[in-house]
Amino acid sequence: MNEFALIARYFDRPCADARLAFGVGDDCAGVTVPAGETLLVTSDALIAGRHFPHDTAPFDIGYKALAVNLSDLAAMGAAPLGVTLALAVPAVDEHWLAECSSGFFTLADQVGVCLIGGDTVHSPVLSLTVTALGSAKPSRVLRRSGAKVGDLIAVTGTVGDAGLGLRAVLNPSSVPPFVDAAAQEFLRERLNRPRPRLHEGQQLAGFAHAAIDISDGVLQDLSHVLTQSGVGAGLNPNALPLSPAAKTWLEAEPTLRGLPWRCGDDYELLFTLSPHDWPSCPVAATVIGVIEAEAGIRWRHADGRVEAVQPEGFDHFAPATQAEGS
Ligand SMILES: [Mg+2]
Known part of the structure; x- marks a missing residue:
């Protein structure tokens, strides 16, 4: 099967979005940005063996390649306009392509976004690079640089699930016996099929x-907000919202308690807001700390102790052995 037949069979889908002037089939796609809105563009590559284990199900690979990019739009409060996909595959495996495209379009249909273009190439390493286009009114674009001293720091959903899910995938025998099959399935689902928080981002x-999305770990992503805003943070070490599955695991294995602060891939939103606005916060979220004037991150323990925190999380340029899977 040649490139054109492959695109036609697995990735050329009709799109009813009125904002799409023209799409797959021309040299470029044409998208009309809503009047008065800013175009927001993001691009993320997923590389086999680097960002997901080689044996990840192709459905999940297609789903996640789109999800992580939509999550970046969510973090800025944008609504998606369209996405492109550059797919590099070592071989034309029709079953793999059918599953991958099914995962991709499952999420695309859920959020109502069209694939408007892309490229397919032969490569020794499997990779998917999605570019997502979105838009928002300029006054409503969420940035990393707006945190103010005294703001509360909050996160949506639960964190740590994807990191524990990755542990379960890479080393199934390390899972404590109390973490049953349903809990493990939940954690793997959180790793492989993260739900981009588009609705929440637009509400915020x-x-x-x-705001920022949690891709590389709460501490690391928070540190980007702090640096961009020229502020610091004090965190409650016990405030992180955990799922029942993660709680069960961490109670059985207390040495992993720091992991949910540092592991990535949850794609929840971390944001700051005025404490006066917290009672009317439009999304379900948990407060984990407060923005402070002094640079850096500190644990503020309940007994009054203060302890400096090093914000390392997932490092994209670390040796592949450490990075594999995230
Ligand atoms: Mg991001």
Whole structure:
């Protein structure tokens, strides 16, 4: 099967979105940006063996390649306009392509976004690079730089699930016996099929002062907000919202308790907002700390102790052995 037949069979889908002037089939796609809105563009590559284990199901690979990019739009309060996909495959495996495209379009249909173009190439390493286009009113774009001293720091959903899910995938025998099959399935689902928080991001626009999506770990992603905003943070070490599955695991294995602060891939939103606005916060979220004037991150323990925190999380340029899977 040649490239054109492959694109036609697995990735050329009709799109009813009125904002799409033209799409797959021309040299470029044409998208109309809603009047008065800013175009927001993001691009993320997923590389086999680097960002996901080689034996990840192709459905999940297609789903996640789209999810992580939509999550970046969510973090800025944007609504998606369209996405492109550059797919590099070592071989034309029709079953693999059918599953991958099914995962990709399952999420695309859920959020109502069209694939408007892309490229397919032969490569020794499997990779998927998605570019996502979105838009928002300029005054409602969420940035990393807007955090103010005194703001509360909050996160949506639960964190740590994807990191524990990755442990379960890479080393099934390390899972404590109390973490049953349903809990493990939940954690793997969180790793492989993260739900981009597009709705929450748009609700937070014009309300939160700063936002970021949690891709590389709560501490690391928070540190980007702090650096961009020129502030620091004090965190409650016991405040991180955990799922029942993660709680069960961490109670059985207390040495992993720091992991949910540092592991990535949860794709929840971390944002800051004025404490006066917290009671009317439009999304379900958990407060984990407060923005402070002094640079850096500190644990503020309940007994009054203060302890400096090193914000390392997932490092994209670390040796592949450490990075594999995240
Ligand atoms: Mg991001």
